[in-house]
Amino acid sequence: DVKVTQSSRYLVKRTGEKVFLECVQDMDHENMFWYRQDPGLGLRLIYFSYDVKMKEKGDIPEGYSVSREKKERFSLILESASTNQTSMYLCASGAGVYEQYFGPGTRLTVT
Amino acid sequence: DQQVKQNSPSLSVQEGRISILNCDYTNSMFDYFLWYKKYPAEGPTFLISISSIKDKNEDGRFTVFLNKSAKHLSLHIVPSQPGDSAVYFCAARIYNQGGKLIFGQGTELSVKP
Numbered sequence: 001d002v003k004v005t006q007s008s009r010y011l012v013k014r015t016g017e018k019v020f021l022e023c024v025q026d027m028d029h030e031n032m033f034w035y036r037q038d039p040g041l042g043l044r045l046i047y048f049s050y051d052v053k054m055k056e057k058g059d060i061p062e063g064y065s066v067s068r069e070k071k072e073r074f075s076l077i078l079e080s081a082s083t084n085q086t087s088m089y090l091c092a093s094g095a096g097v098y099e100q101y102f103g104p105g106t107r108l109t110v111t
Numbered sequence: 112d113q114q115v116k117q118n119s120p121s122l123s124v125q126e127g128r129i130s131i132l133n134c135d136y137t138n139s140m141f142d143y144f145l146w147y148k149k150y151p152a153e154g155p156t157f158l159i160s161i162s163s164i165k166d167k168n169e170d171g172r173f174t175v176f177l178n179k180s181a182k183h184l185s186l187h188i189v190p191s192q193p194g195d196s197a198v199y200f201c202a203a204r205i206y207n208q209g210g211k212l213i214f215g216q217g218t219e220l221s222v223k224p
Contacts, residue, residue, distance in 0.1 A: 058211075
């Protein structure tokens with residue numbers, strides 16, 4: 001079975017802090033994705049990566065950056081956390097062009 | 112600009128009856144559609160998919176129908192079970208943009224015993 005793990009299930013940070021969310025997949029997938037889920041808005045793509053050291057902006061990249069130094073690991077960075085970044089963050093991985101496999105999510109609260 | 116829309120935020124169905132979840136899209140370049148199911152405090156899990164060259168795909172109790180002329184797809188669950196209670200997301204892939212998916216807002220299904 002594909003396993004996608006995220007470093008934290010719940011996280012509370014203060015406004016202005018730098019936040020790192022880590023995602024690791026064990027299936028050697030080329031593609032990795034970061035989404036945020038908000039009520040009434042569904043899943044919105046923040047950034048994605050098709051290969052090591054490669055990244056592309058999704059639909060809502062503002063306020064975020066990413067890093068992919070190894071194939072299995074994709075990190076999402078909030079340079080200076082703000083309250084409007086309080087959300088559920090979901091990481092996914094996939095091979096080729098079909099379904100994506102999601103991690104359990106990180107519920108981030110910024111106070 | 113919401114390219115994939117699920118206009119019903121919630122749906123309540125009696126156990127044993129049919130659940131029909133709907134999804135509309137605007138982009139003619141979508142060539143593959145997927146449904147995901149999400150329980151609270153878990154990540155979404157893949158349920159069923161359909162290529163744009165087909166109009167129906169069936170997997171056990173789950174059937175997805177695609178009407179390209181209407182830019183509409185639906186997920187049918189028959190018979191519905193209480194364990195089906197979850198949020199269902201419709202997603203679409205744009206031709207020639209690799210694995211990137213566009214998701215709808217989700218529909219929360221509640222199946223009552």
